[in-house]
Amino acid sequence: MKLYEQLADSIAQSIQEGVLCRGDKLPSVRQASASRNVSPSTVFQAYYLLEARGLISARERSGYFVSGGATGMPTSPEPIAQMNEELTQVDVSELVFEVLESIRVKNVIPLGSAFPSPLLFPLSNLARTMASSVQMMDPWSSVDNLSPGDANLRRQIALRYMIDGLHVAADEIIITNGALEALNLCLMAVARPGDTILIESPTFYAALQSIERVGLRAVEVPSHPRDGIDLNAMELALERHKPKACWLMTNFQNPLGSLLSDEKKKALVALLTKYQVPLIEDDVYGELYFGDKRPTPAKAFDTEGLVMHCSSFSKCLAPGYRVGWVATGRYSKAIERLKLTTTLSASAPAQVALAQYLQKGGYDKHLRSLRHTLLVNQIKFTEAIERYFPDGTRLTVPQGGYFLWVKLPDGVNALEVQRIALANGISIAPGPIFSAQKGFTDYVRLNYGHIWDARIEASLSTLGSIARDLTP
Amino acid sequence: MKLYEQLADSIAQSIQEGVLCRGDKLPSVRQASASRNVSPSTVFQAYYLLEARGLISARERSGYFVSGGATGMPTSPEPIAQMNEELTQVDVSELVFEVLESIRVKNVIPLGSAFPSPLLFPLSNLARTMASSVQMMDPWSSVDNLSPGDANLRRQIALRYMIDGLHVAADEIIITNGALEALNLCLMAVARPGDTILIESPTFYAALQSIERVGLRAVEVPSHPRDGIDLNAMELALERHKPKACWLMTNFQNPLGSLLSDEKKKALVALLTKYQVPLIEDDVYGELYFGDKRPTPAKAFDTEGLVMHCSSFSKCLAPGYRVGWVATGRYSKAIERLKLTTTLSASAPAQVALAQYLQKGGYDKHLRSLRHTLLVNQIKFTEAIERYFPDGTRLTVPQGGYFLWVKLPDGVNALEVQRIALANGISIAPGPIFSAQKGFTDYVRLNYGHIWDARIEASLSTLGSIARDLTP
Numbered sequence: 053m054k055l056y057e058q059l060a061d062s063i064a065q066s067i068q069e070g071v072l073c074r075g076d077k078l079p080s081v082r083q084a085s086a087s088r089n090v091s092p093s094t095v096f097q098a099y100y101l102l103e104a105r106g107l108i109s110a111r112e113r114s115g116y117f118v119s120g121g122a123t124g125m126p127t128s129p130e131p132i133a134q135m136n137e138e139l140t141q142v143d144v145s146e147l148v149f150e151v152l153e154s155i156r157v158k159n160v161i162p163l164g165s166a167f168p169s170p171l172l173f174p175l176s177n178l179a180r181t182m183a184s185s186v187q188m189m190d191p192w193s194s195v196d197n198l199s200p201g202d203a204n205l206r207r208q209i210a211l212r213y214m215i216d217g218l219h220v221a222a223d224e225i226i227i228t229n230g231a232l233e234a235l236n237l238c239l240m241a242v243a244r245p246g247d248t249i250l251i252e253s254p255t256f257y258a259a260l261q262s263i264e265r266v267g268l269r270a271v272e273v274p275s276h277p278r279d280g281i282d283l284n285a286m287e288l289a290l291e292r293h294k295p296k297a298c299w300l301m302t303n304f305q306n307p308l309g310s311l312l313s314d315e316k317k318k319a320l321v322a323l324l325t326k327y328q329v330p331l332i333e334d335d336v337y338g339e340l341y342f343g344d345k346r347p348t349p350a351k352a353f354d355t356e357g358l359v360m361h362c363s364s365f366s367k368c369l370a371p372g373y374r375v376g377w378v379a380t381g382r383y384s385k386a387i388e389r390l391k392l393t394t395t396l397s398a399s400a401p402a403q404v405a406l407a408q409y410l411q412k413g414g415y416d417k418h419l420r421s422l423r424h425t426l427l428v429n430q431i432k433f434t435e436a437i438e439r440y441f442p443d444g445t446r447l448t449v450p451q452g453g454y455f456l457w458v459k460l461p462d463g464v465n466a467l468e469v470q471r472i473a474l475a476n477g478i479s480i481a482p483g484p485i486f487s488a489q490k491g492f493t494d495y496v497r498l499n500y501g502h503i504w505d506a507r508i509e510a511s512l513s514t515l516g517s518i519a520r521d522l523t524p
Numbered sequence: 525m526k527l528y529e530q531l532a533d534s535i536a537q538s539i540q541e542g543v544l545c546r547g548d549k550l551p552s553v554r555q556a557s558a559s560r561n562v563s564p565s566t567v568f569q570a571y572y573l574l575e576a577r578g579l580i581s582a583r584e585r586s587g588y589f590v591s592g593g594a595t596g597m598p599t600s601p602e603p604i605a606q607m608n609e610e611l612t613q614v615d616v617s618e619l620v621f622e623v624l625e626s627i628r629v630k631n632v633i634p635l636g637s638a639f640p641s642p643l644l645f646p647l648s649n650l651a652r653t654m655a656s657s658v659q660m661m662d663p664w665s666s667v668d669n670l671s672p673g674d675a676n677l678r679r680q681i682a683l684r685y686m687i688d689g690l691h692v693a694a695d696e697i698i699i700t701n702g703a704l705e706a707l708n709l710c711l712m713a714v715a716r717p718g719d720t721i722l723i724e725s726p727t728f729y730a731a732l733q734s735i736e737r738v739g740l741r742a743v744e745v746p747s748h749p750r751d752g753i754d755l756n757a758m759e760l761a762l763e764r765h766k767p768k769a770c771w772l773m774t775n776f777q778n779p780l781g782s783l784l785s786d787e788k789k790k791a792l793v794a795l796l797t798k799y800q801v802p803l804i805e806d807d808v809y810g811e812l813y814f815g816d817k818r819p820t821p822a823k824a825f826d827t828e829g830l831v832m833h834c835s836s837f838s839k840c841l842a843p844g845y846r847v848g849w850v851a852t853g854r855y856s857k858a859i860e861r862l863k864l865t866t867t868l869s870a871s872a873p874a875q876v877a878l879a880q881y882l883q884k885g886g887y888d889k890h891l892r893s894l895r896h897t898l899l900v901n902q903i904k905f906t907e908a909i910e911r912y913f914p915d916g917t918r919l920t921v922p923q924g925g926y927f928l929w930v931k932l933p934d935g936v937n938a939l940e941v942q943r944i945a946l947a948n949g950i951s952i953a954p955g956p957i958f959s960a961q962k963g964f965t966d967y968v969r970l971n972y973g974h975i976w977d978a979r980i981e982a983s984l985s986t987l988g989s990i991a992r993d994l995t996p
Contacts, residue, residue, distance in 0.1 A: 149861055156670070170663040182873060183655030191642040194844025198628070229701050229846075229867040236866050245717050245739065261865040267717065372666025372872030374701075389621055393733040394708050395701040399871035400844030401654060 055090060056097035060105075063098065067107055067118055078108060078116040081284060096274060096285050104446070104459075142264040142488045148257045151470065155479040161502075161511040164470070164479030166306070168454050168501025170371050172425060174418050178370055181412070182405035189404050197400040199391040200384075201227025201377070205407035209377055212410070218352050220361075220379045226388055227398045231336045231364035231376035235299070236262050237394075238332040238360040238378060241386040243268055243296040250295040252281045254457075254486035254495075256306045256334065259299050263488075270488045271295060277448035277457055280310040283319055290327045297330045303347045304337035307457045307486050307497035309450025314348055321353040330383070331359045336376075339368045339419055341452040342427045357382030365406055368419060373402040426454050426501060433500040436509055440516030442523050454501030460494045463524040469496060472518050478511045527562060528569035532577075535570065539579055539590055550580060550588040553756060568746060568757050576918070576931075614736040614960045620729045623942065627951040633974075633983040636942070636951030638778070640926050640973025642843050644897060646890050650842055653884070654877035661876050669872040671863040673699025673849070677879035681849055684882075690824050692833075692851045698860055699849050699870045703808045703836035706850035707771070708734050709866075710804040710832040713858040715740055715768040722767040724753045726929075726958035726967075728778045728806065731771050735960075742960045743767060749920035749929055752782040755791055762799045769802050775819045776809035779958050779969035780929045781922025786820055793825040802855070803831045808848075811840045811891055813924040814899045829854030837878060840891060845874040898926050898973060905972040908981055912988030914995050926973030932966045935996040941968060944990045950983045 053061075066072045078084070078099070085092040099116050102108045109119045155164045162169075193202070200206065206222040213220040228234040235258070243249060245267035251259050253272035263270050271293045275281045281300055289295070302312045302320075312320065324331050335349050351361040360383055364376030375398055380387050391397070409415065433456060434449060444461030460466065466482035473480050481499075483492025498515075502508060525533075538544045550556070550571070557564040571588050574580045581591045627636040634641075665674070672678065678694040685692040700706040707730070715721060717739035723731050725744035735742050743765045747753045753772055761767070774784045774792075784792065796803050807821050823833040832855055836848030847870055852859050863869070881887065905928060906921055916933030932938065938954035945952050953971075955964025970987075974980060 145861070145865070149864075152864075165667070167667060170666050173663075175661070175663050176659065179659040179661065179873075182658050186654050187648065187651040189647070189651065191645075191647050194642050195637070195639060197844055229871075232865075233867045240737075258865060265712075265862070265865055372669055372869070374867070374869060374871045389617070390737070392621075392624075393617070393704075393730060393737055395705045395846070395867060397844070397846060399701075399846045399874045401651075401874060401877075402871045405873075 056094045056101065059088060059090060059094060059098035060101040063102055064105070064107055072118050076118045078118070080115055092288055093274070093285055096282055100274060100276065142260050142268075142270050144257065144260045144485065144488055144490060145264050147490060148261060148485045151482060151485050154470075154474055155481070157474070157479075160474065160477050160479045161507060162479050163498045163502075163511065163515075164481040165499050166481075167371055168367065168426070168499070169503055171503060172422055172501065173369060173371060174414070177414070178405065178409060181409045182401060185404045185408040186401045189401065193404065194400050197403055198397045199226060199388050201225070201398060202400070202403035202407055204411070205375075205403045206377075208407050208410035213379070216346050216348070218349065220351075224379050224381070224384060225377050226380055226384070226391060227403060228364075228376045228378060228391065229395055229398050230366050230374045231334065231362045232258055233391075233395065234362040234364070234376050234378035235259070235332060235334055237387045237390045238330075238362065238383065239263075239266060239268075239297065239299065240390050241360075241383045242330050242332075247296040248293050250286065250289055250293070250298040250329070251488075252300045252305070253488075254307055254483065254492055256301065257485045259334075260486075260488055272488055275300075275305065275308060275310060277308045277310050277450075279316060280305060280308070280312040281320070283316065283323060286320075287323055290323070290329060295329055297332055298324055299332040299334065301334045301337070302350045303335055304340060304450055304453030304455075306337070306453070307455055307481065307483075307495075309448060309453050309455050309457055311347060311451050312350070317348065317350040318353045321350050321359065325354075325356055325358060328358070330381070333359055333361045335361060335363045336367050337453040338363065340423060340426060340454065342423060342430075343451055347452070351379060351381075354381065360387070368422065369409075369415065370402070370406060373406065374398065375402050375406055423452075426452075429454070429500040429502070429504050430456070432504045432509075433498065433512070436512040437516070440513045442516065442520040444523065445519065454499055456498045456500060458496050458498055460496065460519045461523045462494060464494045464519055464522045466493055466496050468522055469515070469518050472522075473515055476514050476518070478514060480515065528566045528573065531560060531562060531566060531570035532573040535574060536577070536579055544590050548590045550590070552587055564760060565746070565757055568754060572746065572748065614732050614740075614742050616729065616732045616957065616960055616962060617736050619962060620733060620957045623954060623957050626942075626946055627953070629946070629951075632946065632949050632951045633979060634951050635970045635974075635983065635987075636953040637971050638953075639843055640839065640898070640971070641975055643975060644894055644973065645841060645843060646886070649886070650877065650881060653881045654873060657876045657880040658873045661873065665876065666872050669875055670869045671698060671860050673697070673870060674872070674875035674879055676883070677847075677875045678849075680879050680882040685851070688818050688820070690821065692823075696851050696853070696856060697849050698852055698856070698863060699847065699875060700836075700863065701848065701867055701870050702838050702846045703806065703834045703848035704730055705863075705867065706834040706836070706848050707731070707804060707806055709859045709862045710802075710834065710850060710855065711735075711738060711740075711769065711771065712862050713832075713855045714802050714804075719768040720765050722758065722761055722765070722770040722801070723960075724772045724777070725960075726779055726955065726964055728773065729957045731806075732958075732960055744960055747772075747777065747780060747782060749780045749782050751788060752777060752780075752784040753792070755788065755795060758792075759795055762795070762801060767801060769804055770796055771804040771806065773806045773809070774822045775807055776812060776922055776925030776927075778809070778925070779927055779953065779955075779967075781920060781925050781927050783819060783923050784822070789820060789822040790825045793822050793831065797826075797828055797830060800830070802853070805831055805833045807833060807835045808839050809925040810835065812895060812898060812926065814895060814902075815923055819924070823851060823853075826853065832859070840894065841881075841887065842874070842878060845878065846870065847874050847878055895924075897975075901926070901972040901974070901976050902928070904976045904981075905970065905984070908984040909988070912985045914988065914992040916995065917991065926971055928970045928972060930968050930970055932968065932991050933995045934966060936966045936991055936994045938965055938968050940994055941987070941990050944994075945987055948986050948990070950986060952987065
C-alpha cells in the first residue's frame with residue numbers, strides 16, 4: 053500500500069470513528085504535510101482519494117470538508133492519485149505503440165480510438181468545397197502556402213478567435229499538419245534534451261511519447277477529472293523542478309474530460325507567468341462543449357505571449373485532412389523555423405479547402421449538430437455503463453468532448469480487460485498508456501463519439517461482463 | 525592561402541615548368557600525403573582544384589594524369605575543395621533562414637528558389653483528379669490513412685520502383701509530408717544528439733539545418749560537381765569518425781547537379797555496408813533526367829536493408845500537396861513510430877488524389893514534357909551565362925534536375941551578389957548556405973526550372989553585370 057493510501061485510510065478511519073464529523077474542515081495540505089511528516093503531494097493524493105470515495109469534498113478556496121456520504125456511481129468524479137514525487141525518465145512508448153497497434157485492427161468496435169466516427173462529419177460537403185477550391189487554386193499557392201501557411205485560412209482562424217472573444221492576429225498563427233505537429237513544434241521551440249516538462253497526470257499519451265522522443269524528463273502533476281490540474285501541486289513542481297514548459301489540455305482533457313474554469317485558467321496563467329514558464333495549451337476539444345458557449349482557452353488570460361495555443365480541425369470538422377495550427381505567442385519565429393526544417397508546410401489543397409469552407413459558413417451549424425450527437429451519445433453510454441458494469445465502477449461525466457474516463461472496480465487490470473475485449477472485437481484505451489509511470493491500472497478510456505446502435509450497446513454489455521469476471 | 529591551394533600551386537608550377545608533362549601520372553593520394561606531409565584530404569582538394577583548372581584529369585581507377593590544357597568555360601566541372609578535417613558543430617541555420625526569407629519576397633525573379641515553376645506541372649489535371657477522388661473517398665480513410673499511409677498510393681509507388689527495376693514491397697513504403705519529413709524521420713531513426721553524420725560538401729542546406737536542430741555533428745566529405753562524393757575521402761571519414769549515418773543525394777545533387785554512376789553507387793553501398801552505416805538517400809530529382817533512363821537509386825544495390833530511399837512528388841508532379849515517402853529498408857518500425865508521434869499522417873485527400881492520378885496513367889507523359897522543358901531551359905541558361913557572365917566564371921552542366929552550380933570569378937562574394945541581385949528584383953542561392961563551414965563564398969546556385977522569357981534573360985544579364993562589378 054502506498055503512502056498516500058495509508059494516509060487516506062487513516063483519515064477515513066477517523067471519519068468512520070466519528071473523530072472527524074460531517075462538515076468538519078480537514079487540515080490544510082501544508083499543515084497535514086508538517087504534522088504527518090509526508091510530502092504535500094502525498095497529502096494531495098490522499099485527499100483526492102478520499103474525495104473520490106465520497107468521504108470529503110472541496111470548497112472553492114476554502115479547503116476540504118468531511119462530506120455527508122459517498123455520491124453514487126456513475127456521476128461521481130474519480131480523483132487521480134498519481135503525484136509523482138520525482139522526475140520521470142519517460143519510456144511509455146513501447147506500451148502505447150503496442151496498444152495503439154492492437155486497436156488499429158479493422159472491424160473492431162473502436163471504443164479505444166482517439167477519433168470520433170468520421171460519419172459524424174460533413175465529409176461530402178467538405179469534398180465538394182475541396183473540389184471547387186482546388187480547381188481554382190492559384191498555382192503559386194504551392195509556394196505561397198509554405199509555412200506559416202495559407203493567408204486566407206489563417207485569417208479565418210483569427211476570425212474564429214475573435215468571435216470567441218480572443219484577440220489573436222492572423223500573423224501569430226502557423227498552420228501545421230494537425231495539432232500533434234503544432235504541439236511537437238512548440239515543445240522543440242522551448243526545450244532541449246535533458247530539460248524537464250510539467251505535464252498533468254493522467255495525460256494524453258502523445259505528450260509522453262514526444263517527451264520520450266526528444267529526451268526530456270517529465271514531472272507529473274495530479275489532475276482532477278472534474279476541474280483539471282491541481283494548481284497547488286503545480287506551484288510546488290514549478291519551484292522544485294524548474295520545468296522549461298508546461299503542456300496540458302484546458303478543455304475536456306484527454307483522457308479525463310476535465311474542464312478548467314475561467315477562474316482556474318486565469319490562475320494557471322498567472323502562476324506560469326510568475327515563473328516565466330511557457331504553456332503549451334492543447335485545445336483540440338474546445339469546440340465540443342455541451343454548455344452555453346465555447347470554454348475560453350487559457351490563452352485569453354495571457355498578457356506576455358507565454359501561451360502557445362494549439363488546435364486543429366481533425367476532431368471537429370475534417371479528420372484526415374491533417375490541418376491544425378498554433379497561435380504562437382512570443383515563439384513565432386522559433387516555431388516557424390522548426391516547421392520549415394521539418395515538414396515545410398501543410399498540404400495546400402487541404403488548406404485552401406478548409407479556408408473556403410470556413411468562409412462560406414456552415415461550420416457552426418455542423419458543430420451544433422455534432423455537439424448534440426455527442427451529448428446524446430454520452431447519456432446513452434453512461435446509462436449503459438450503469439446498467440452493465442459491475443459495482444465499484446465509477447466515472448466522471450464530462451461537459452464536452454467524447455471520452456469517458458472509467459474507474460473499474462479496484463484491482464481490475466485494464467490491460468487485461470483490453471486484451472480480452474480485443475479478442476471479442478472491441479477496442480478500449482487502458483489507463484496505463486496515459487501515465488509515465490504506467491499507473492491507472494484499473495482505469496479505461498471509452499470513446500462515445502460513435503453512432504449509437506445495438507452493436508455499441510452490446511459491446512458495453514460485453515465490457516461490463518469482462519470487468520465483472522476480472523473483479524477480484 | 526590554404527594548404528591545399530599551396531599544394532595545388534606547387535604542382536601547377538611543376539606542370540608549367542615541364543617537370544610534369546602531359547600524360548604523366550601524378551602520385552597517388554597516399555603517396556603524396558606521405559611525401560608532402562599533409563593529410564590525404566588536402567591532397568584530394570589540391571587535385572580537385574587542379575582538375576578544375578583543367579591542368580589534370582582523373583581516369584577511372586587509375587588516378588590523376590596531367591592534361592593537355594584547360595577546358596573552356598562554361599562546361600568544365602568545377603571541383604569542390606572543402607574537405608573538412610574535423611567534425612563540425614553545425615550552426616548555419618541563421619544564415620540559411622536569412623537568405624531563404626529574403627528570397628521569399630514576392631515578385632522577385634526566383635532563380636534562388638528551390639522549386640521549379642508550378643506552371644510546369646499538370647495542376648488542373650491533378651485538381652480534377654482530386655475533385656473526383658475526394659468525393660469518392662471512403663469516410664474511414666481518415667483513419668485508415670494513418671501512417672504508414674494510403675494503401676493504394678503505396679502500391680502505386682511500389683509499382684514505379686518495379687518499372688525502374690527495383691524490388692520494393694508496398695509494405696516497406698511510408699508516406700510522409702514531403703521528402704523533407706522522410707529525411708528527417710530517417711535521421712531521427714538512426715541518430716541521437718551528439719552523434720556524427722556523414723554528409724557531402726556542398727550539401728542541401730536542409731541537411732545542415734536538420735543536423736543542427738537534432739544536435740548532431742557533421743563530417744563533410746568533398747563532392748565533385750560531375751560524379752559526386754569522393755569515396756576515398758568517404759572511407760577515411762568512415763574510419764576516423766564512425767558516423768551513425770550517411771545522408772546524400774545520388775541523382776542530380778542539390779546544389780551541384782552531380783550524378784553518381786551505377787558503378788559508383790554500387791561502390792558507395794558496398795563501402796557503407798562494410799562499415800554498417802545506414803544511407804539516407806535523398807532522390808527527389810531522379811525523375812528529372814535528360815539521359816535515356818531514370819538513374820538507378822543506390823538502394824538498388826542494397827542487400828542488407830541499410831538504404832532508406834526518400835523521394836516525393838513535390839519536384840515533379842504536385843508541389844504543395846506535401847506528399848513524399850521513404851522506402852525504409854530495415855528501419856520501418858522506427859520510422860513509422862516516429863511518424864505517428866510527430867505528425868501522425870500525411871493529408872488523406874492529397875494521398876488519394878495522387879494514388880488515382882498515378883493509377884489512371886499520364887504521369888510519364890507529363891514527366892517527358894517536363895524533362896524536355898528543363899533541358900531546353902538548361903541550354904538557354906548556360907548560353908546566357910556564357911554571354912553575360914564575366915571571364916573566370918565556370919559551371920558544370922548537369923545531366924538532369926534544374927540547378928546550375930556556378931563558380932563566379934575568384935574573390936566575388938556570393939552573399940554580396942545575392943544582396944545586390946535582390947535589390948534588383950532577382951533572387952539567387954549563395955554558396956555559403958550549402959556548407960557547414962559557410963564556404964563556397966564565390967559560388968551561386970541558379971534555378972533554371974522557370975519558363976524562359978525575356979525577363980529571365982534580362983535577369984541573367986543583370987547578374988552577370990553584378991558579378992563583373994564585384995570581381996576584384
